[in-house]
Amino acid sequence: MDPRAEEPLIILLVEDNPAHAELVKRSLEGHPVPNRIIHISDGESALAYLFRRGEFADPEKSPRPHVVLLDLRLPRIDGLEILKEIRTSAEMEKLPVVVLTTSEAEMDAARAYEYHANSFVVKPLDFDRFAKLMDDLGFYWLKWNYYPWA
Amino acid sequence: MDQKTASGASLERRKTDSRLMAVLDTVVDAVITIDENGTIQSFNRSAERIFGFMAQEVLGRNVNILMPEPYHSEHDRYLQNYLSTGVKKIIGIGREVTGKRRDGSTFPMELAVSESWVGDQRIFTGIIRDITERRRAELEREALIAELEEKNAEMERFTYTVSHDLKSPLITIRGFLGHLEKDVAAGNEVRMKEDIRHIQEAVVRMQTLLDELLTLSRIGRISNPPREIDMGELARQAAEQVAGRIAQGKIDVVIAPDLPKACGDPPRIYEVLQNLIDNAAKFMGDEPRPRIEIGARREGTQNVFFIRDNGTGIDPRYHQKIFGLFERLDAATEGTGIGLALVKRIVEVHGGRIWVESDLGRGATFFFTLPQGESHGPQS
Known part of the structure; x- marks a missing residue:
């Protein structure tokens, strides 16, 4: 089990559509597993957050997420590009990323797995x-999934 | 051998010669013969037609007068090389080379060279076909294929993005309808209002998307006959259309008084100007003295129109991307990501080009070219 079970697990939500982000937040806010959602709405900022650049340089304010929920079509830098960057970085190659x-394009799913997405989920x-x-998703990634580094 | 038969044989020979000459002079291809030194010995009618020289002008001259540089200077050496080494570079092989006409112009040609002996004299025969037409057709075909591939890729992007971007508001609508139901049951009025706002926004967004898609699909098809356009007047009208945003942002709009005329489909060009002005106003940021400048400059034989702002600017990394369908750099700013794709398509349908010059924080200038006022209209 996670030794910091009482601390909320951190989800980085990369989603450009504010309404969809709100839907995700609302679905997870009543979740039995304590969680904290950090919402980023474009690809460039998502990379800045993950690689702690610029305004996200402070690790206290920008903690490493346990899991990333990644939308594919994003302004500036597209989701697959972000995934590729994550997987080619030494410190984040193992970070769980759920697209x-x-x-529903097969190409997208195929490419996401090619870049080692941990999961590919289509919004119903x-x-x-x-x-x-x-x-x-909350139960699986926040409760069941084991994080060796947490 | 008596006199009679000898003259009979020479008559026969003359007949054969003139038959051969008739054949040589009527073949479509140029036939040129040279000796070991490269000196032209015969030059048929087609050669005259293709190269623009009369036979008597070139007979006895070096065949390299029919070649552009560097072949012109190197031909003697090629010939010497072959004579001394016997290594065939072109003889019996045939290849595509460049020929030079009397007027100095060059053209692509197919050249086949053969070697033969007449008595103890060696001659080389070159058969030449002007392939300008064929090359032009090839280039045209390649251009058409490239255009089709581009159209295909665009179509694929189109269906992909349409299915994505139209599905997106549906998820919002159904999601918040579900929440609305729950919030009504719980009597949570604050949330109810928020749910309704999300639903309304998604509906408006879908409607805008559908309207703009319709506009976009029309661009390629309808083209009003091209007319001369007073760009200054059209720019004033377009600025008027977005007067609300301009007034709200207290933006100074300056239209150059001497904008040249252009030629095109006025309502379409109006859309170009309106979109670009609207964009400039939209991405003004918190510039204290916001300003949009509409002008033109002369570049070579073309008029380049520009719309310049001193707003937030665009990172050079995205200068191509912003013209893509449904591409948006900023999720928070309103818009469907169709505007610039539309603008680009209109300009290109008119045979023009569009590009942007900008740096982050230093404003942006969109440039586009259009056919000139007095020239022919848009390409169909």
Whole structure:
């Protein structure tokens, strides 16, 4: 188990659509597993956050996430590009990344796995299914998944 | 051998010669013969037509007068090389080379060279075909293929982004309808209002997307006959259209008084100007003295129009990307990511180019070219 079980696990949500970000936040806010969502809305800032550049330089204010929820179509730098950068960096190559996207394009899924996404999930249209997905994702990544470095 | 038969044989020979000459002078290809020194010995009618020289002008001269540099200077050496080493570079092989006409112009040609002996004299025969037309057709075909590939890729991007960007608001609408139901049950009025706002925004967004997609799809098809356009007047109208945003931002709009005329489809060019002015106003940031300048400059034979602002500017890394369909650099700023794609398509349909020069924090200038007022109209 996670030794810091009482501390909320940190999710970095990279999502350009504010409404979708709100949907994710609302689904996770009542989640039994304590969590904290850090929302970033464009690709460039996401990389800046992960690599602690510029305004995100302070590790206290910009803690390393346990898991990244990554949208694919993002302004400035696209999600796959971010994934590639994460996987080619020594410090973050093992960071769990869940691609959470509107796209059902096979190409996107194939490429995401090629860059070693840990999971590829398509946002469901239906509200109940969306809520269920976030609930399950929460349990899986916040509760069940074991992080050797946490 | 008596006189009679001898003259009969020479008559026969003359007949054969003139038959051969008739053949040589009527073949479509140029046929040129040279001796071991490269001296032209025969030059048929087609050679005259292709190179623009009369036979008597070139007979006895070095064949290199038909070649541009560097072949012109090196041909003697090629010939010597072959004579001394026997290594064939072109004889019996044939290849595409460049020829030079009497007027100095050059053209692509196919050259086949053969070697033969007449008695103890060696001659080389060159058969030449002007392939300018074929080359032009090849280039045209390649350009068409490239254009088709580009169209195909664009179509793929289009369906991909449409399916993504239209599905996105649907997720929002269904998601917040679900939340609305829950919030109504819980009597949470604050959240109810927020849910409704999200739903409304998503609906508006979908509507805008559909409208703009429709506009975009029309660009390639409809083209009103090109007309001369008073760019200054059109720019004033376009600025008027976005007067709300301009007034709100207290933006100073300066339109050069001497804008040259252009030629095109006025409502389309109006859309170009309106989009660019609107963009300039939208990305003004917190510049204390916001200003948009619309002008033109002469570059070679073209008029280059520009819309310059002193707003937030655009990182050079994204100068190409911003013209892509549905590309947006800033999630927070309103817009569907169609505007600049639309602008680019309109300018290109008119046979013009569009580009941006900008640095972060230093404003941006969008440049575009259009056919000139007095010239022919947009390409269809």
